[in-house]
Amino acid sequence: MNYSIAYIKLYEPIMALTCLMNMNAQEKTWIEVVSEYNKPDVGKSIWQIVNSLGPYLLLWVAMYYSIGFSYLLTLGLAVLAGGFLVRMFIIFHDCGHGSFFRSKKANKIVGTILGSLSFTPYARWHLDHSIHHKTVGNLDKRGSGDVWTLTVEEYAQLSPRKKFAYRVYRNPIILFGIGPFLLFVIWFRFTRKGMGRDEKISIHITNLIILLFSTAGILLMGWKSFLMIQVPVIYVATTAGVWLFYVQHQFEDVIWSREEEWDYMRMAMEGSSFLKFPRLLQWFSGNIGYHHIHHLSPKIPNYNLERCHKENQMFSNIKGVTFVSSIRTLSLRLWNEQSGQLISFRQFRKLFPSTG
Numbered sequence: 001m002n003y004s005i006a007y008i009k010l011y012e013p014i015m016a017l018t019c020l021m022n023m024n025a026q027e028k029t030w031i032e033v034v035s036e037y038n039k040p041d042v043g044k045s046i047w048q049i050v051n052s053l054g055p056y057l058l059l060w061v062a063m064y065y066s067i068g069f070s071y072l073l074t075l076g077l078a079v080l081a082g083g084f085l086v087r088m089f090i091i092f093h094d095c096g097h098g099s100f101f102r103s104k105k106a107n108k109i110v111g112t113i114l115g116s117l118s119f120t121p122y123a124r125w126h127l128d129h130s131i132h133h134k135t136v137g138n139l140d141k142r143g144s145g146d147v148w149t150l151t152v153e154e155y156a157q158l159s160p161r162k163k164f165a166y167r168v169y170r171n172p173i174i175l176f177g178i179g180p181f182l183l184f185v186i187w188f189r190f191t192r193k194g195m196g197r198d199e200k201i202s203i204h205i206t207n208l209i210i211l212l213f214s215t216a217g218i219l220l221m222g223w224k225s226f227l228m229i230q231v232p233v234i235y236v237a238t239t240a241g242v243w244l245f246y247v248q249h250q251f252e253d254v255i256w257s258r259e260e261e262w263d264y265m266r267m268a269m270e271g272s273s274f275l276k277f278p279r280l281l282q283w284f285s286g287n288i289g290y291h292h293i294h295h296l297s298p299k300i301p302n303y304n305l306e307r308c309h310k311e312n313q314m315f316s317n318i319k320g321v322t323f324v325s326s327i328r329t330l331s332l333r334l335w336n337e338q339s340g341q342l343i344s345f346r347q348f349r350k351l352f353p354s355t356g
Contacts, residue, residue, distance in 0.1 A: 045301065067225055085237035087285070255340065
């Protein structure tokens with residue numbers, strides 16, 4: 001008994017010091033936490049290109065030979081190919097953040113080639129995307145690289161014509177069924193007044209790669225077979241990609257704020273979703289479901305996002321958005337500043353019954 005008391009008295013200071021050290025370790029700043037994962041691994045990066053681009057090209061061959069057997073089979077394979085194209089888009093996305101390779105040149109070359117497969121100009125897209133990262137959730141800086149979102153008060157003050165336009169835009173058929181295809185296939189093909197030199201060059205280079213790829217495909221399989229494959233593949237990929245982007249910042253518990261209250265860390269943690277997808281969907285979406293981690297540090301390669309989330313206590317209380325709950329977000333249309341939440345048009349009509 002006396003030995004036990006002596007043991008406790010001897011080790012109490014040591015135990016207290018250990019607890020203090022553990023507390024200090026847990027209280028590392030978020031910058032210190034994420035900096036441990038901001039390290040591209042060239043081996044992992046190259047393997048991701050191989051296991052994404054390789055199967056995608058093989059699926060093109062399989063789709064070509066399946067057309068004569070069953071076009072339904074071709075469409076099934078197109079859905080799978082669209083999944084691989086989404087995965088390659090995540091690589092393209094990482095390249096633009098400079099997180100896939102240490103070399104800026106390597107990021108640009110790989111990003112430009114893979115981006116062209118999804119009809120996306122490298123510099124043009126990443127300019128808007130960089131603005132998105134700096135302004136996400138900021139009600140005073142909406143409009144670049146985000147989904148058009150109005151507040152309840154803004155919508156109530158619109159003319160009937162503009163209300164109709166907003167409702168059309170936010171309709172899931174337009175937002176996911178038609179808009180993505182038009183955006184990537186047509187809108188991204190043209191330069192516009194006010195664009196910088198790099199943006200214009202990236203559009204021209206992307207268009208040239210698309211032309212070369214399409215010409216080769218048409219010469220090898222004929223224009224009809226080429227379109228029967230390319231159109232459904234790009235449709236699936238663009239629709240899935242836009243939906244992924246949507247649920248990353250449009251979900252039930254999301255936060256938005258005005259400029260004076262906007263905080264980078266809080267917006268990353270609470271204004272960006274943690275999508276708890278089945279393992280297969282997580283793989284095809286390149287771990288982008290750990291979007292809260294990505295917004296804390298865009299320099300983290302996609303293959304380090306999950307590890308960062310699981311190895312740090314600071315992320316343990318992040319509420320996940322499941323595949324089922326993400327579907328419910330499709331009814332959310334307007335930001336209610338009074339309640340601090342996204343609401344549906346039905347909820348809006350209850351608040352403003354006379355405005356419609």
